[in-house]
Amino acid sequence: MTALAALDDVIELEVETDPGDVLHYNLKNLCSALDITDPTRVAVDTDGLRRALITIYPSNPLAVVRAATRQDLTMDRWGRITIGYHHNGKPCKKRLFDPITGSAQRFLLFGTTGAGKSRAVQQDLIAEKINGICSFLCDLKEGQSVPEAKTQVALYGDSQEMAILLLIAAVNVAHARMKRYSRMGRNSFVLGEDPLLHVTLDEVNRLLEKGAPYRAIATRLIKELGRTGRSVGVGIRLAAQASHLEELGGSDTLRAMMKEGEVVLLRWSSSIMKQLVADGLLPTGEQLLPIPKNLAKKVLRSQFDAAWEDDLDEGAPGTQGMAYHLSSDNPTSQMRHLRVGSIAPTRGLDPEILALYGDEPPTELGEADGEAAGDVWAYRHDPDMLRALCEAFREEFLLSQQGGKSGGGVDLDELDDDGPAPARPTTISDRIVAAMREAEGPVGAEEILDLVNADGGKEVKLGPVRNQLKPLADKGRIARVGHGLYAPAH
Ligand SMILES: Nc1ncnc2c1ncn2[C@@H]1O[C@H](COP(=O)(O)OP(=O)(O)O)[C@@H](O)[C@H]1O
Ligand SMILES: [Mg+2]
Structure with a gap:
């Protein structure tokens, strides 16, 4: 000492x-x-x-936290908001935007059910509204997770189809901005003209888990947003309950996002922790004190003690909102989110949360962005039309699964998806054959590698893919059409 x-x-x-x-x-x-x-x-x-x-401390210093204010959620000049504090009272800040590089942020929130992901999402959405960021939100738990947000964001959805349509719209905005900005000779995003656009998907595990209907296309869209959105002011936020990154569209989808994004880990299940360490997100040797479900004290009691049954764990305060802000300067210091709304359930919408959102209308996209975002944006105030767009997308998607391939009403561009096969090929050779069917013309080993790695399965390396090509061609499963070039066999 x-x-x-x-x-x-x-x-x-x-x-x-x-x-x-x-x-x-x-x-x-x-x-x-x-x-x-x-x-x-x-x-x-x-x-x-x-x-x-x-x-x-005399008792857990984070047992009670104060309520969030609009002041906390107003960006400082470094683009940060206060989301909670650490045990020593130091505020915990999260970056909503990086004014120095002009980069839009990516956000990830992990935790088991009840850990406080949705409230943290709500806190971020409130901050977006306060700071003039345009929010697209899909609440994949049928709108149950963040009910107050529904009328507080620019574009809202609560179905898997809407999640895809929102992602497509955001990708189209990003692509259109890239073209527009490059015409203007700009290489980065500045606040003030176009608004920042953030896409939030709560319970995204439902969209990305194995067997989910739009897993493959969702994975590709999210990757695309992560790749192109940053320099044109389009960010993405994912909140997920996951015990394994594989459940989220394959680990490489999120690995890059996690390395550079704002990552918050709420109460977790054991296996995700091992993955975070394995993926280099947590320094090995650092330990995170697990967050218990509640703050019940362990007291030894004799069975002969008369008061034995009186105080079971019932009244122990919960640990919802306790977390580690892994991408901060203090990744191993436990923090707790500020209180956002009532801890006890409310009947109907929570007035405290609505008050934080404030009365002003949400920030909308500008004209050029709106045009790029297409129908889903044009009809954002028309629930019947949105439902029809979702239905059209679903049918179109089912058709494309059966062989035909067109975006029909939805501009899928080159992102048009192969969709997940009901029984996903798992061996490398089967995955290569399946991926080749999606190739437009003859392709070389590296393109094949990219196609295979885009199928949502486990990431593979070039060597093993290359090794399979000759045997597959020999067996006639694919055709060798030139030096190092292959095409699907008929
Ligand atoms: N920051 C918070 N402020 C107030 N209550 C919270 C907070 N975080 C969680 N809670 C309480 O815990 C419950 C579960 O939180 P929620 O965000 O819905 O968890 P998750 O989305 O991880 O399942 C909420 O209904 C609320 O009662
Ligand atoms: Mg939730």
């Missing part, structure tokens, strides 16, 4: 290991050494090497 400080009931220990050692700790052992039975009273922040600050 190198220093000790205390103020009121809060004690802070500074500790370090010997030079050459890396500090490791186990929270349970530490609590045992300090004779503390409630581990949520203890916070450990390390510098990743030799030093750590151990803070001991």
